[in-house]
Amino acid sequence: MVVPDSKDKMYYPSDDLQKDAHVPGFNSYLALYRKSLETPEAFWKDVADEFFWKTPPVGPMLQYNFDVTKGNIYVKCMEGAKTNICYNVLDRHVRESNLGQKVAYYWEGNSPEQHMTITYSQLLSQVCRCANVLKRLGVKKGDRVSIYLPMIPELVFTMLACARIGAVHSIVFAGFSSESLSERIMDAQSSILVTADGVYRGEKLINLKQIADEALEKCRKKASSSITKCLVVKHPALRTKSGAACNKLQTPWDSECDVWWDEAMRDSPDECEPEWLDAEDPLFILYTSGSTGKPKGVLHTVAGYLLYTSLTFKYVFDHHHDDVYWCTADIGWITGHSYITYGPLANGATGVLFEGIPVHPHVGRFWEIIEKYKVTKFYTAPTAIRLLMKYGQEPLQKYDLSSLRILGTVGEPINPEAWQWYHKVVGQGRCPIVDTFWQTETGGHVLTPLPAATPLKPGSATFPFFGVEPTILNEHGEELEGEAEGYLVFRKPWPGIMRTLYRNHEHFENTYFKKFPGFYVTGDGCRRDKDGYYWITGRIDDMLNVSGHLMSTAEVEAALTEHLAVAEAAVVSRPHKVKGECLYCFVTLKDSREFNHTTVEELKRLVREKIGPVATPDFIQNAPALPKTRSGKIMRRILRKIARNDKDLGDLSTLADPKVVEVLFSHRCEAAA
Numbered sequence: 001m002v003v004p005d006s007k008d009k010m011y012y013p014s015d016d017l018q019k020d021a022h023v024p025g026f027n028s029y030l031a032l033y034r035k036s037l038e039t040p041e042a043f044w045k046d047v048a049d050e051f052f053w054k055t056p057p058v059g060p061m062l063q064y065n066f067d068v069t070k071g072n073i074y075v076k077c078m079e080g081a082k083t084n085i086c087y088n089v090l091d092r093h094v095r096e097s098n099l100g101q102k103v104a105y106y107w108e109g110n111s112p113e114q115h116m117t118i119t120y121s122q123l124l125s126q127v128c129r130c131a132n133v134l135k136r137l138g139v140k141k142g143d144r145v146s147i148y149l150p151m152i153p154e155l156v157f158t159m160l161a162c163a164r165i166g167a168v169h170s171i172v173f174a175g176f177s178s179e180s181l182s183e184r185i186m187d188a189q190s191s192i193l194v195t196a197d198g199v200y201r202g203e204k205l206i207n208l209k210q211i212a213d214e215a216l217e218k219c220r221k222k223a224s225s226s227i228t229k230c231l232v233v234k235h236p237a238l239r240t241k242s243g244a245a246c247n248k249l250q251t252p253w254d255s256e257c258d259v260w261w262d263e264a265m266r267d268s269p270d271e272c273e274p275e276w277l278d279a280e281d282p283l284f285i286l287y288t289s290g291s292t293g294k295p296k297g298v299l300h301t302v303a304g305y306l307l308y309t310s311l312t313f314k315y316v317f318d319h320h321h322d323d324v325y326w327c328t329a330d331i332g333w334i335t336g337h338s339y340i341t342y343g344p345l346a347n348g349a350t351g352v353l354f355e356g357i358p359v360h361p362h363v364g365r366f367w368e369i370i371e372k373y374k375v376t377k378f379y380t381a382p383t384a385i386r387l388l389m390k391y392g393q394e395p396l397q398k399y400d401l402s403s404l405r406i407l408g409t410v411g412e413p414i415n416p417e418a419w420q421w422y423h424k425v426v427g428q429g430r431c432p433i434v435d436t437f438w439q440t441e442t443g444g445h446v447l448t449p450l451p452a453a454t455p456l457k458p459g460s461a462t463f464p465f466f467g468v469e470p471t472i473l474n475e476h477g478e479e480l481e482g483e484a485e486g487y488l489v490f491r492k493p494w495p496g497i498m499r500t501l502y503r504n505h506e507h508f509e510n511t512y513f514k515k516f517p518g519f520y521v522t523g524d525g526c527r528r529d530k531d532g533y534y535w536i537t538g539r540i541d542d543m544l545n546v547s548g549h550l551m552s553t554a555e556v557e558a559a560l561t562e563h564l565a566v567a568e569a570a571v572v573s574r575p576h577k578v579k580g581e582c583l584y585c586f587v588t589l590k591d592s593r594e595f596n597h598t599t600v601e602e603l604k605r606l607v608r609e610k611i612g613p614v615a616t617p618d619f620i621q622n623a624p625a626l627p628k629t630r631s632g633k634i635m636r637r638i639l640r641k642i643a644r645n646d647k648d649l650g651d652l653s654t655l656a657d658p659k660v661v662e663v664l665f666s667h668r669c670e671a672a673a
Ligand code: WTA
Pocket: 288, 333, 334, 335, 409, 410, 411, 412, 413, 414, 435, 436, 437, 438, 439, 440, 441, 461, 522, 523, 524, 536, 538, 539, 545, 548, 549, 550
């Protein structure tokens, strides 16, 4: 890595920002980065010293094997130490730092009338009560608890309650279908499901309990129901009289299994001794799409995740105690786990917890909230920025955004146009943009600028975070120096990296460590420029990134082929102005079936039901046949070109029947379905 001297247009941190920054310049970054690699033990020990350890660490901070040829892959952080992450993110502040009255969250609901303020003391008390409820329902250390909740405070209460008693939370994004939920419950073998009666998303009322019940029914049918109790939160918006549009909402009820949250919490004590866990005990499972189509249960453990999310939050958002921080993600994804719950709370931060969507009830909703709470640090996804860009500057001009100091993005590469708009219009040219590259698997940011230290190049995630050693490999696994493009891999672990895939260590080793022994393989392509800046070029496996959500082509294909009329399906990505990428599906129908508008609608509905609305295809085209090699492998490379209407097809010599291509071009979809 070199100190940048590029002629590219760069954006330098302001003096004002550097004045009180934790890492106030590029040289401080380099010095700390060097320390993190040369003396990792001392580096991570200093971080650990901030926290409470029931049994202090005696052994090494990090132990690992990243080389499959030398034995099992493992990573351990602070083995032998005992702690509790919930204690560290709540009790420590309330008891030791007197932060009880500090606001932990400003909750903003789907509609602006819905809001509430939760202090650290209140949060601790609710978490303890929920922990006692879970215990009463029979949850013990090591048990899994599936959580299928919208972005309401109860989601945070439940996840931290699990952490407090040593139960392993498995949060399933509340936009997922009953099928996806059931699959995740069965894989985790959870004993409890926590859900809500319903939720408004924009104008739409969704009967969450009904979806949860359908999922449980699916588990039962597969004789695989581990769930003994379903704890049901009454959504705050459905408690009020006006919300009693909830008369429309029939909450199905099974008195054997279902328990109302309010009733269970009513007389639950608000003190609960934390369970003192081993540093390497599991903290949570979070499912992420796998290229085989079956979701992978990424498992994170207690101590390493605490150190890493806490440190990345502090440095990447240059956190100070008077900040108001807002991450717009949903806690159903890793960004919410690490940067709405654990990282910010570990730092005693004040955050906004937002349930709604950016365009309801009006397209200035984000800006209204920034003004209302005087948000200083704002973290969102490129897809949201592109969506809001469409409405121009006017919606922003109504609000005072002068409180903003740092902006962040996550989830996918940010295109320069969106970067410029974010910088100029939202940040008024004043705020650096931290483009944070990371994954469910990495637990926290791994490539990222530091706001007062790193000169920015729009579209680049810039440099590695402390303790992280990226490298770029070519197809043969050779390391590439200097300017290069290839596979992004990491040479060694940092404390926050996942430890395994739940109940499938072999799949974990095969997926991430087999291709290039000695390295963790991200699955992303990457370019390093002459100044040493890293630029993510996108997935190089069969994964798609739609609006920042990863999904596998295999999982969408599996859903499409469940339709009775479908013989075969192949799915590729196509660039999309707002979503980044969208799904373009090629569908071959069985003989004598006719491809028409109804088929397209049925297929879209099927994918929505099987996976969830995020996976709704934008294009579904009739494919009388698919381009295949002589050995029968679908040539996706060609399908991607057809989806993009790119006639420059390259070498077609391996194609079994070249005529197929012409036919497919003639059936291309011009407009979205
Ligand atoms: C992509 C989300 C470019 C990448 C935290 C990665 C990004 C996948 C960026 C992980 C970024 C995430 N620039 N690409 N700043 N951030 N990605 O597991 O392809 O939902 O592998 O974690 O998103 O998605 P996941």
